[in-house]
Amino acid sequence: MTAFLDALLLQAGYNAALVAIGAGLLGFAAGSSGTFLFLRKRALVSDAVAHATLPGVGLAFILMVALGGDGRSLIGLLAGSAVTAWIGLLLIEWIARRTRLAEDAAIGAVLGVFFGLGIVLLTVIQAMSAGRQAGLESFLLGSTAGMLFQDAVVIAVGGTLAVLATWLLRRPMTLVAFDSDYAAAIGYDVRRIDLLMMGLVMAVSVIGLKLVGLILIVAMLIIPPVTARFWTDRSNRVIWIAGGVGGAAGYLGAVLSASAPDLPTGPIIVLVAAAIFVVSLLFAPERGVLAAVLRHRRFQARVHRRQGLLALAAQHLIREPYTLRLLAREGLVRPDGVPTEAGRAQAAKIARDERRWAVAREIHQDAGLTGRYDGLTPIEEVFTTDEIAEFDRRLGPPVPVNPAVGDA
Amino acid sequence: MGAEFVQFSLTPILIGTFAAIACALPGNFLILRRQALIGDAISHVVLPGIVVAFLITGIVAAIPMLLGAAGAAIVAVILIEAIRRLGNIEPGAAMGVVFTTMFAAGVLILEQTDTSRVHLDVEHALMGNLESLVWFRAEGWHSLLDPAALATLPDELGRIAVACAIIVALTLVFWRWLKIATFDEGFAQALGIPAAALGFGLVVTAAIAAVAAFDAVGSIIVIAMFICPPAAARLMTNRLEHQIWWSVAFATLSAVLGYVFAGYGPLWFGGENAVSAAGMIAAVSGVILGLACLYGPHRGRVGVGKEEAAA
Structure with missing residues (x-):
């Protein structure tokens, strides 16, 4: 219990404090920028985006090693993951628009294929002499061990930009989410706004890769907005409530995982968010089960x-x-x-x-x-x-x- | 193409092919019903199912794990439906909430228990291990007729073959019902077909396919097998029968080509080590889908003009 209180008050050591703050910021950014994707009824696009980051990580590593670098530079890996995630997004949009396949098929196809490519690249890297200690597997489930100040800064800056962009674009995004035909009729470019919406989610996925990993970042993008939706019917409040839920889940989850051994950070954060979701589902006024x-x-x-x-x-x-x-x-x-x-x-x-x-x-x-x-x-x-x-x-x-x- | 092929490549190729076909068959109906992402959800909850089965039984055995995974898939489907109805939430978001939470719980339990002595780790579960399923006792094609050597075939081959056969049989038995209920649920109900039960059965069948294939190709790549071959087949034809055949052909092609590229491809480029076969199978199925999107005869949406489609 004292270990938990110490961690809660950021007294459990430098690394634990850094992780807790980073996870809180990431949770806030993910919750608020995932809001519009949920309201647009496309929450699972974020799943495909997150999985599509893996080949980018592998390619960036191979490229950096080929250029004579270390290959483990976080910025480089994240830039690589952003590129393939963006390609994945464009492919989903292209398949759904150009062919008769529904969007869910496009999401699933991009998710599976990009993840498969990523796994292929990881095995290529394992065979490289520089790749033995690359530790790229930590991007799958995240790792907080050895989180650097620099990583926390990446999350803080990137997260702030994502929240800011969500807030600035809330009007067009709300319009598109609730009535895209009307938005198109009054002159908004719906396709571009959709891409922006997904681009924001992509940015948050990329900055969260290191901390919670690409499989669980999806949870931080989906669960907080769904939870927030129980508490209000106003879209601009959903943004902030989702941010709050995500931030609380991130902070509490990181604190919990620091207070006992064998509690991996990413899964604990997701489970805390899920607990808040269950409480909201049961007890929210108006929309709750009770x-x-x-x-x-x-x-x-x-x-x-x-x-x-x-x-x-x-x-x-x-x-x-x-x-x-x-x-x-x-x-x-x-x-x-x-x-x-x-x-x-x-x-x-x-x-x-x-x-x-x-x-x-x-x-x-x-x-x-x-x-x-x-x-x-x-x-x-x-x-x-x-x-x-x-x-x-x-x-x-x-x-x-x-x-x-x-x-x- | 001699003894070495039989020993090292024959069983993985067969396992990969059976897995791909077992997933592609229910995948056809999932795609047409716009439930493609159920495959996504199922493949993520396979991990917690297997971990819980291990916790309860304490052994790494195939049958309890298959049951655990199938149980987890059913629990996930029920939870998704419950959240969707109780919370009035769209199905995609309900799925996202359920499968990420269950996956996180699976990882947590895995870390909490002492699994260092058993062959059970997250990466294996995610990526699969097709290459390791070799047939050591084989000495050549004649081993196929040798009972002693046949007895040492990897267990996975038998399991996936049985699962594949069950799924083929189910598809044949319920063919008319599936076809009617997929395209016109109201008409199906009017005929007295239990459409809701059929839909649930389809999801359970998909779960069986995912679990059986999971052994060989890992949980994430199962998604590609569910979606890519049927989606590509959908762009080739307007008839369900033909679509099924196309999807089986594409699934087989992906499995064979994927394994060959993964095992022998790096050697052609001067590399020494093979790459992940499961990953390569998914990549090949993606390439096939990409080609179908570009050149498939029925790729266009009905009602979209040529100019609009070309834009």
Whole structure:
């Protein structure tokens, strides 16, 4: 526990602090720049982009060694990965636009083929004399051991630029995500904006390669926006909430992994993000599962209460246990189903409401108002007192509620 | 093409071919149903399935691992469906959430347990190890008739051959149902075909293919096998029967050429070491798809004019 607190407060050593800050920044950048890809319903493009970085890493290494360099320069490797990821993106876009294949097929094809090429290049590198200690495999699952200050700077600068670009481009990207035809009609170049959207994701994938690896960076691009979507219906808030979720997951995940042995950073970050997602899925207001269950229960109770009272008014016996419990709890019936004084009054009120609605639907012309009849809404919420007085006039004078069955 | 070929290349080529065909058959239907990325999700969750199976049984044996992986695939499909419905989230994002989380859990469990003594590591799971599946006892073509030598064939060959046969049989048995339900689900339901169960069965079949092929070609390259040959076949014809045949042909071609290029290609360029065969198979299937995209007779989208398509 103390190890966890130390790490949380960045007291667990230079490397752990660097990793925690880097992971937090990366999470923020990935969450916010993944938002529009998710809103555009193309979240899995990021999967293809991430896998398409692998051949670039291999090619860059081979090229740098061939030019007499070390081959392990991070900037060089990342530049290489950006090039092939961009080629992968263009290919997805080209296949989906030019051929009859759907976008999902294009994504899967690019993902599998580029990853295969990458593996081929890795085996080529293993055979090179300079490649024995290249450690390029760490790009698959990421590695935080030996993270340098320079790496953290790459993440910080790149991440800031990505968030900034997301914020600046939020208007065209929102338009394209929600209504691309309208965006095209008012003169935006939809294709270019789509490419920009994917380019941002590519940039974040590239800077995150070293830390979480190319297979798990996808999670940081998808899970935070999906999570954020539960909490708000406004796209510009989704950006920041997704950034916050991603940042929290990155920071907490890195801290957790530093506080105990054998906890690899990348997977822990993803699992923390997944935990936040599950909590949001269950407990978010409005869109969460719990909220939906409560909404359903309230609706059910209203229907049963109303039907129960109508049955009382018609002097039917209520046999359904849930309705009985519901009415008994309000003191409207006795446990044996006999209505109380209050129950008879309520039943009369509901029955009058039903009759008024029947008249309203017969004589009123406005379907927008009469269409609101759902057997639950009190008529006072829809019509004015004058109108209701008119319905009552047509109904005639009030009739007394007959004594309940049990009293007879 | 003598003894050495039989010893070192025959079994990997056969395994690669069976794996490619086993994946391509369900892949045809996944592509037509726009569920191509289910293959992506399944191939990622194979790893956690295998790791959990190892944790429970404590042994590295084929059957528990196959069961574990198939179980993980089914769990993943159920989770994806649950998140999609409960959270009202589009299927792609739901998939992304589920398979990355399960993959991360798999890596974590793998790191937490002492697997140094067993042959189970992430890179192997991702990349496959086709080259190592050699037939040591073979001395030439005549070994194919020698029971003692045949008994030492790699187990993987038998497994993938059985899996491939099962998938071919399933495709034949459910052919009419699959065809109708893929193109017109409403009509299929009207005929009384259990379309939802059929869709789930298709995904499970894909999982079986992925798991069986995983042994040989690794989990990621399975995706290429699911998608590339059927996608290329889709651009060659408008008839489902022909598309299936094209996809089988492309899958076989990718497996054979891929293995040959990986094993012998570097020697032609003066290199000494072979490169990853699984990776090369995926690359060849990608080249085939690329050629089909450029020259396939039915590559265009219906309704797109020539000028627009050329732009």
